[in-house]
Amino acid sequence: MTQPSVMGRPRDSSRDLAILDATLSLLTEVGYEQLSMEAVAGRSGAAKTTIYRRYRDKAALVAAAVERRAPAKPPQPAGESLREDVHSLAAWLARSISEQDVGLLGALFAGMRNDARLAQAMRRILRRDETAMTDGLVRQAAERLAPGAATLFAEVASAVIVHRIVVVGEPCDAAFVAHLVDDILLPLLRRT
Amino acid sequence: MTQPSVMGRPRDSSRDLAILDATLSLLTEVGYEQLSMEAVAGRSGAAKTTIYRRYRDKAALVAAAVERRAPAKPPQPAGESLREDVHSLAAWLARSISEQDVGLLGALFAGMRNDARLAQAMRRILRRDETAMTDGLVRQAAERLAPGAATLFAEVASAVIVHRIVVVGEPCDAAFVAHLVDDILLPLLRRT
Amino acid sequence: MTQPSVMGRPRDSSRDLAILDATLSLLTEVGYEQLSMEAVAGRSGAAKTTIYRRYRDKAALVAAAVERRAPAKPPQPAGESLREDVHSLAAWLARSISEQDVGLLGALFAGMRNDARLAQAMRRILRRDETAMTDGLVRQAAERLAPGAATLFAEVASAVIVHRIVVVGEPCDAAFVAHLVDDILLPLLRRT
């Protein structure tokens, strides 16, 4: 008398890894729209059935693949100066968003209409970094910041970075990060 | 003895309108990914051939449809106070971006990899509003603004608005616009 | 450890029947040129992909459909008289060729250039009847026939019948069969 869920052959967890790895690499290579389940099956060596047993459809698969990425802890602020702390955070955030590629953001947009759950999931992922990030900043330099500064940082920094990548279409290089920190973030955070 | 380029039956411009109208309405209704050429043909009453004669593929069609939208002139600043000018501009921008629906933004994201021309076109469109907008602001209140304030406004305002709609997933209501103006834009613009 | 060739879901043989039946009936109704794969798919209830998985193109499909027809055994000669035997064979052949409709013969002609395999298949079919037929005739009345009479019968009889149907464009009625037997076949076969 066992639970029905442990009957039969257990799922092969190596299949999970193979599937998500294949999904992530294909996502980076060809983007969301051009990503085909058949290609994922081919590259991962899994049958389409095996994929669909785990994920309801393409959107769910992509959401899971993105979610699985290493959480990429934000750097702890060294505390030497506010500018340095903000700069290292902004640089980390820019790198982190850039890496997860446009195709991934496309998934968010494309999937929002059809699958509110996917949209929710991807929003959670995109914002997870922000909340994790602001904690450290606040603990380190609470007295030097305006009230609500942490929230503002999360809101403005990622907004401007995403805008830079997607709308402007240029990379977040060192000059841009400096501009972001000196012209936008610090002026906002310092004020009372 | 005429140029060969003016020979043959000229294109029926009413077809252009019908096709682009159908494209825009379908784009709003079902989004970029679910938009099918067959549906555009059906709704516009044009044959698929007629569409493909004009646009190489779906990306090109969507780019053209979006480009055709009325430029939507920004409001001229009344000049009563800096806050009111900035607020009216921000409200107009929020409304303007919200209206052109997520499916349209999705087109930008999803199409960027496959069609650099689409990406370019949509970037141009998203930014056209910005540049048109800042001129009035600068002329009206140049002495009250920090140098480079107009550029900063365009960059930060639309970034935060897009972020709000897409990533946060909540509407740009009056409270949000007020927050945007008072907590972000004015502090940035006012500094010397 | 099984052969890779027996893996996967086997083809549904009921689909084969449905497809070939639909093809044959449409072939009879509208002819080869007007026969569309879409119509075959519709009538057979099979998806177009299912048809294309089995047959490379229209020519191959038609070849298979024609090949599948029941072999239609020729009547055994009763042996009462040479004339009666030849007459019953000729009548059977005329009926057999007439039934398989002009569209089918058109497939042979029209498809020959594009698909040598189709041509081969249809030739085999048109001639299969002939060879099967002559055996009985020879066994029954070998001593009364000229040498090589069986081959001659097959060659001339079907040639004249096909010519009658296609070039002359008139039916192979009783009078024509009598003419064929009395004026052409018997004079040729009887000679020593």
Next chain:
Amino acid sequence: MTQPSVMGRPRDSSRDLAILDATLSLLTEVGYEQLSMEAVAGRSGAAKTTIYRRYRDKAALVAAAVERRAPAKPPQPAGESLREDVHSLAAWLARSISEQDVGLLGALFAGMRNDARLAQAMRRILRRDETAMTDGLVRQAAERLAPGAATLFAEVASAVIVHRIVVVGEPCDAAFVAHLVDDILLPLLRRT
């Protein structure tokens, strides 16, 4: 007071030639089915309109193209011997039918269902040679022939030749013509 048909610019007869020439050459090259009106227009340098003004559709065009061929008078029988006369006629007929290519016969088959007039026209063409041919034979050797021999010759000879080309799929070489004459035609014609 003139007929309305002579008003306006008269048709350019050089267009007729160009169109029919292009049709015939394409017919030989690619066959009836693969023959496209667009290709005829391209090769002939005529506009599609110009073709459709003259011929209702593809079938009518092909019929006209075939009809235009030089009638190719059959050789007058030299009268030296019946065998030689029959042989020269059969050889000429075989050559004549072979030349007008399979695609042309395909046109007959394919067009019959859709256009009875085309079928009629092509039958007339295929049989024109026969009737023209038998006259000479009869005048030359009437007393040596069975009654109705000329008709029989026309019927059987072209039937066996067409059958050879289309169904058997082998060329009408010298050996075949000899076989046709000695084993089939002469035995039939000589008998009373």
Next chain:
DNA sequence: AAATAACCGAGACGGTACGTCAAGTCTTGAG
């Protein structure tokens, strides 16, 4: 000398069908 009328090239137009691709479901045989 105009006006008229049919012609011609070019090519856009609404269609129909093509053959291909991918999505998501279903069916086998083996583990």
Next chain:
DNA sequence: CTCAAGACTTGACGTACCGTCTCGGTTATTT
């Protein structure tokens, strides 16, 4: 119950021709 393999329905893709329809412009005849 899982897995790999692969057949299945569905639906859209982008292409090729079909036969029709403007266009601008060219001959001829008719007024």
